[in-house]
Amino acid sequence: MDEQGRQILAMLAEGKITADEAERLINALERVQPEGPAGTGPRGKSRPRYVRVLVNSDDDGSGDGPSRINIRVPLQLLRAGVRLTSLVPPQALTRANAELVKRGVPIDLTELKPAQLEELIDQLDEVMIDIDDPGSKVQVFCE
Amino acid sequence: MIPQLVTMRYRRPDGRWRRLWVPVVPVALVLSPLLLLAVVGGLIVGRCYGISPSGALRGAGRLLWALPGARFEIEDGRTALRIRVS
Numbered sequence: 001m002d003e004q005g006r007q008i009l010a011m012l013a014e015g016k017i018t019a020d021e022a023e024r025l026i027n028a029l030e031r032v033q034p035e036g037p038a039g040t041g042p043r044g045k046s047r048p049r050y051v052r053v054l055v056n057s058d059d060d061g062s063g064d065g066p067s068r069i070n071i072r073v074p075l076q077l078l079r080a081g082v083r084l085t086s087l088v089p090p091q092a093l094t095r096a097n098a099e100l101v102k103r104g105v106p107i108d109l110t111e112l113k114p115a116q117l118e119e120l121i122d123q124l125d126e127v128m129i130d131i132d133d134p135g136s137k138v139q140v141f142c143e
Numbered sequence: 144m145i146p147q148l149v150t151m152r153y154r155r156p157d158g159r160w161r162r163l164w165v166p167v168v169p170v171a172l173v174l175s176p177l178l179l180l181a182v183v184g185g186l187i188v189g190r191c192y193g194i195s196p197s198g199a200l201r202g203a204g205r206l207l208w209a210l211p212g213a214r215f216e217i218e219d220g221r222t223a224l225r226i227r228v229s
Contacts, residue, residue, distance in 0.1 A: 050212060065220035072214040080205035087202055089193040 004029055006143060013054045013139060019132065048125040048142035050074055057136035075121060075142070082117040146210045146228045154223035 005026060012022040055069040093109045100107050129140040149165040171178060186196045216225045 059220075066218075067220070068216070068218040070214070070216040072212070074209050074212045076209035077206065077213060080202065080209045083205060084202040087194050087198050091193065 009139070009141070013056060013137070015056070015137075019130075048075065050143050051078065051124060052139070052141055052143050054139040055136070072143075075124065078121050078124075079118060082121060083114055085112070085117065086114045144211060145207055148229050150225075150227045150229070152223070152225040154218075154221065156221050158221055 008017075008022050008025045008029070011017045012019065017025070050072045053069065053071040053073075055067070057067045059065050090110065096109055097107070100109070125142045127140065127142065129138070131138040146167045149167060151163040151165070153161045153163075155161065182200075186199065189196055189199050210228045213228045214226070217223065
């Protein structure tokens, strides 16, 4: 996403514009910046490097005022973290599996391979989560 | 590249900001004896639990190298904490 796109998202996050206005602006931006060669699209120019999590919530009545969370995590950091999972000894995974089953979550962690997790992270650049709730807004996207 | 500077900003409930700049390399150099002890201790514990020491060091190094660019900003009312790694 380019700088103008980021500005639009920032304005949306700050509540300066509505989601409809942001959509119109992004559409206008895409019209001004025609797509590159087939298949690349506006995102094809550069791969995203960060996962961004934005949370804005209004005052919950406690009088503390609004809350805001802005987290930017390098995708490389996620990859490095995922690679660390290969270090977890098999005995620990077996015990974790047993505990999960005991708590009603039958997930076999030994089936989770680092390569699969890395592939998952590689596909994260397409992820965009937008949750609009009265009083709070959550956005997760890559940039 | 390893992190060079960690910037922390903290806003207290009275609205005043506290800023802290941590130059990573000089601080790591000053604390290197303790860091060395921690690394050796970590490797021994890892060995006890069957974790490969070389893999653990490589993984920790990758994590460290990937940190620049990370940013955490949390605001709750008048209190705020901002951490940037560059």
